[in-house]
Amino acid sequence: MRTALRTAIATALVAGVAITPALTAGAAFAADGPSAAKPASAPTASAPAASTTTPARTGAGWIENWKAKPGETFVRDQVLVTGSIAKIVKVGPQHHRAYLYKQGQIVGTIDADGIAAAGQDNGEFFVLNADGTTHNWVGNSVIGKPGLYRLADGTVLELAKKDGRYGLQLVENGKGGGFKYLTGHRSVLTFGKAVVVLEQGGSFAAYLPGSAKQGAPQPVEAAGYVRTEKLPNGAQAKIFKVGDSHHRAELYKQGQRVGTVDADHRSEAGNDNGTFFVLHADGTTESWFGNYLPGAKPGVYKLVDGTTLEITKKNGRYGIQQLRWGTHGTGFTYLTGPRGVFGFNNATVVLEYDGGFAAYVHGSAKQAAPKPVTKDDACTVVTTVGVGAGTGAELTMSPNGPTATFHDAGDDKQVFGKLDRNHPSLPKNAGVIARIDNPFSATPTLYTKFEGGSAKGSTHAFPKMPKGCKLNPVKGATSNGSTGTTGNTGVTANNAGQTTVIPKGGVAAGAELGTQDDSTALIAAGAGAASLAAAGLGFVVLRRRAASRA
Incomplete structure (x- = not known):
């Protein structure tokens, strides 16, 4: 019987890259599950150090002396891929326990009470489900970093880190199904047919029951991946092409995904504590730190290249226009969301919902925040x-x-x-x-x-x-x-x-969106722009339907 069981289990053996074992061999297969894994006790007797005599196998830690405990019903012995033995008992309808023995000595206990639990020993994984079924394999593991991974059956998973905990989510058609985060040192997750064991350090292994094709998860880039850019604050922007005049940037900070900027036929921007990232619909970008005037009041401002802009407020919304020849306004464009992106001469300007705005002047060695124009400057x-x-x-x-x-x-x-x-x-x-x-x-x-x-x-x-x-x-x-x-x-x-009086623009303050001079301004942003950062997690996105222009 044991020979037949070994033969059946051996069919699950697959090659893979072993990750660093979570425990030493003497404490193998200790697991995190509904109940914490119970480490094996040391043998009760051993031979003197100088003796070559085999220790007497008389303690409770030896397989020959194993007995089911009160409340347990013995189910079966299972021989694992590497020859270890799992003695599986039933505790309740959705509660099973496995006592794991290696070379005759108990090395750990896995308790699946209501949810699956798993153990790992030098790259060998053993998963016990609450109904008593199991999965056992070697390898199929990867040392994970936040990003996308493809399993042997084509399933795409995304690994992320939040509040110090790693999590995985299924990605289909470019959209995530929601992250499942670790609840301890190790968790068992299922995605379709795939059984995945996720470790505390972000490493994870995957097994496809019944499939002849097995392998470690492979890092992949999402469809349409273009490039990765490093931002001034150390964050990274992974840029993807979604379609013509439509690009998306996924933003990561310290390995954690912190937001998405979606430029769908218009420029969009994110602001993380003064670090600005602008993504245009054609996939081009600008990023800079500073050059920011927070909470600007309505008035006239000048950029470092001499471009003169006027800020106004109407019905609770801020608007912006360029002033030419000192008095002629090109027409106000008003924000339709928390943030807008504009182009004036050689400058890219980001206007915030509170009137604050930042500017980056292309090709200029000198960069600075917009400065208020005094009545003398205006004249x-x-x-x-x-x-x-x-x-x-x-x-x-x-x-x-x-x-x-x-x-x-x-x-x-x-x-x-x-x-x-x-x-x-x-x-x-x-x-x-x-x-x-x-x-x-x-x-x-x-x-x-x-x-x-x-x-x-x-x-x-x-x-x-x-x-x-x-x-x-x-x-x-x-x-x-x-x-x-x-x-x-x-x-x-x-x-x-x-x-002296401040000259007013040639177009009265309050002109609607369609009245601006399109030769000097980019399409107003805001429909998919990222919101202001909070608690260091910048670039959080506020998604809305894009507003139309006249």
Whole structure:
């Protein structure tokens, strides 16, 4: 009978890669199940160390002395693949126990009370189900890291780690069926026909009852896998192509999956404590840390490349538009979810539900958070003119008056000095003539003469400030604007305490989505964007149906 049983069990022997045993050989097959595994007691008698005599097999730990305990009904002896013996007893309708003996000595007890339990000994697995049925095999194991794995029958499982515990879920058609997490040092899980033993360290083994094809789980990438990117905070983004103009990124942090960003015909973004990840529908990405202005209030802001943006709020939703030429707005686009992605010139901008926003300027060595534009900034305009002798002049007009900066036309290196209200002309020893005429007026001009003799100089008007902008008051000016003369220009200050207003966009605040200039903005995001991170688990996704644009 025992020979026939050994022959039957031997058919289950399969090759595999053994994982590190959870226990030493002297405590093999100890299991985690409904009841903790009971370690075997040491033999009651042994020969002296110097003796070569075989120890007397008289203790309760030897198989010859085994007896069923009160409440147990002996079911059968089962010879395992490697020759160990399992004495299986019935305790209740859905409660069976197995006493495991190796080389005649008890090495562990497996108790399946209501759910299956398993033991492992140097790569040999023994699973006892609550109804008394068993599975026994060698190998078919893998040292697991979070990711996807394919079993010998094609079943795809995903391994993940949450709160320090590993778990597995079945993946079908790219969708998970829900994770089953460890409840102890070892758990028995079933997925279809597959019986899986999951270990505390993430290693797991799989057995396919009745199948001639066996093997260790193989790491795989999901269909459409494109690449893996490392983010500035050390997280990883696995990017998959779902279809035309549709890509998905699965985000992992410290081996744990923390979210998904789904860019379906529009750009989407995630924010993990200031680390931004943007996924575009074509699969391209941007990621950066910082450049973030949290909780920005409605107003005008400028990016490091000079792009001017206006933030507004309507019916509880924030919107954004670009301002061109200081006053012309391209039209507000309002958030339809917690986060939106926009493109303005060379910048990718992420706008949050609370008005905070971050920007990344492509190709720029200088990166920084958007800065609020003051009333003076909003009214400042700049132009550059050539003034002769290979010299250019940058003419700036603002509510604080005109400024002229001279530079070499070849390398932009500044030459001479800077002219403004306080220093409206170059000194005589400069060798050239350059001055600002009417520096306190709204229409100043720059006069320059770089050649001697009877040659005429040239005059250039400063650019006009946008409509609605006026000069700031000059300290010391009277109510009628009269002051003493300034410099050697013979002009008088002309200011009477006027105030400056922030110019409004050419499109009134509150314009709907379809009114924006599509040449400057990406499609607004938010439909599948990731929410703000909580407790370090960033990029958690808020999934909704995509909002349509006009």
